[in-house]
Structures are given as structure tokens and as C-alpha cells.
Amino acid sequence: MNMAPCDHPVYQGMHWIADDYAYYELVDPEKKKPVPIEHGATGIMVGTSLHPEAAVWFDMRFTMMDIHQVFTEPCPCGFSGFRYKIIGRADDMLKVKGVPVYPAAIEGVIHSFPDKLTGAFRIVLDEPPPRVVPPIKLKIEHSSAVGEADLPGLERDIQEKMHQLLKIRPAITWLKPDTLERAVKKTQLIEKTYEP
Numbered sequence: 001m002n003m004a005p006c007d008h009p010v011y012q013g014m015h016w017i018a019d020d021y022a023y024y025e026l027v028d029p030e031k032k033k034p035v036p037i038e039h040g041a042t043g044i045m046v047g048t049s050l051h052p053e054a055a056v057w058f059d060m061r062f063t064m065m066d067i068h069q070v071f072t073e074p075c076p077c078g079f080s081g082f083r084y085k086i087i088g089r090a091d092d093m094l095k096v097k098g099v100p101v102y103p104a105a106i107e108g109v110i111h112s113f114p115d116k117l118t119g120a121f122r123i124v125l126d127e128p129p130p131r132v133v134p135p136i137k138l139k140i141e142h143s144s145a146v147g148e149a150d151l152p153g154l155e156r157d158i159q160e161k162m163h164q165l166l167k168i169r170p171a172i173t174w175l176k177p178d179t180l181e182r183a184v185k186k187t188q189l190i191e192k193t194y195e196p
């Protein structure tokens with residue numbers, strides 16, 4: 001095995017434990033250059049198996065264009081190696097002033113405020129992706145527990161967390177709970193203002 005799910009009750013990502021068997025690398029989807037493994041870094045995961053006998057299953061598993069985000073700070077469960085989350089596919093990528101951003105990574109930050117946000121949000125794109133002129137626009141539903149007076153502080157908290165983890169500072173438009181349409185299947189996270 002090259003990975004293990006975390007035992008912590010709040011999802012922390014997968015623990016990477018395959019250093020003896022495989023070399024883990026992140027690659028910038030556009031420049032195709034290695035991305036340093038730093039807390040919060042994102043890129044296409046490229047795995048290279050170090051043992052020929054492991055190559056078959058390993059290469060089958062990791063030739064997908066999955067985008068990983070790595071976390072190098074110690075996991076709350078006590079595991080000390082790095083961990084990762086799959087945050088999207090290479091084709092989902094947006095570029096905000098040269099910084100790659102994945103809708104699923106934005107969703108991850110939104111979902112880290114479960115008491116204050118309903119989890120429903122949209123990324124508003126005025127032009128076809130991937131290029132986004134900053135600031136990236138988000139419509140976010142606050143929860144019913146949040147009053148009008150709390151919104152500016154909450155806005156700063158979200159911007160701060162997104163800046164820290166994703167290197168973006170979004171412009172946030174607040175929506176009341178249950179404003180956005182809920183999809184029965186997969187929720188569409190993008191709202192295209194450039195299409196009628």
C-alpha cells in the first residue's frame with residue numbers, strides 16, 4: 001500500500017506512506033515543471049514506482065490527471081508524514097493571475113466553515129476559463145446562524161483562509177440560506193455570465 005486513510009474524525013486527506021516504493025511528485029499542469037512539496041501546494045500528481053514489480057498497478061492508478069493538494073504540517077491524528085487530498089482534475093483548473101485554482105479546492109475551504117456557511121456557493125466567471133481576472137468572484141450562502149452584522153468578519157476569515165491555502169482573495173457576494181438551486185446530481189459550481 002502506498003497510502004492510508006486518516007483515522008481522524010474530520011477528513012484530513014490521505015497519508016502518503018509509500019516512500020520506499022514510489023516517488024511522489026507534483027507537477028504544474030501548464031508549465032509541466034515540478035512543484036515544491038509545501039503545505040497547501042497543488043499540482044498534477046505524478047507517481048514513479050521505484051520497484052519494477054510494483055509498476056503495473058501503480059502506473060495504472062496514477063496516470064490519471066488528478067490534481068492533489070499536499071499538507072506537510074502534522075496531521076491532528078499524530079501521523080507525521082505528508083498527506084494529500086484529491087482536489088480536482090487538470091481540466092477543471094482556473095488561473096487567477098497565474099495562480100492555479102481548482103473549484104474543488106474552493107469548495108474544501110467553504111466546507112471548512114460548517115456552522116457559518118450552508119456549503120452552497122458559485123464561482124462566477126465573466127469570461128471562459130481558465131483565465132480569471134482577479135479578484136475571483138464567489139457567491140456564498142451564509143447559514144441561518146449568521147446575522148448581517150457577522151458577515152464582514154466572516155468574509156475576512158474566508159478570504160484569509162483562501163489566501164493562506166489557495167493564494168487567492170475572492171470578492172464575496174453574500175446570499176441568504178437556500179438561495180441557490182440545489183442539483184439532484186452533481187452541483188454545478190460555475191456560473192457563466194458570458195453565456196446567455
Ligand SMILES: [Zn+2]
Pocket residue numbers: 006007008012015075076077078079
Ligand atoms: Zn491523520
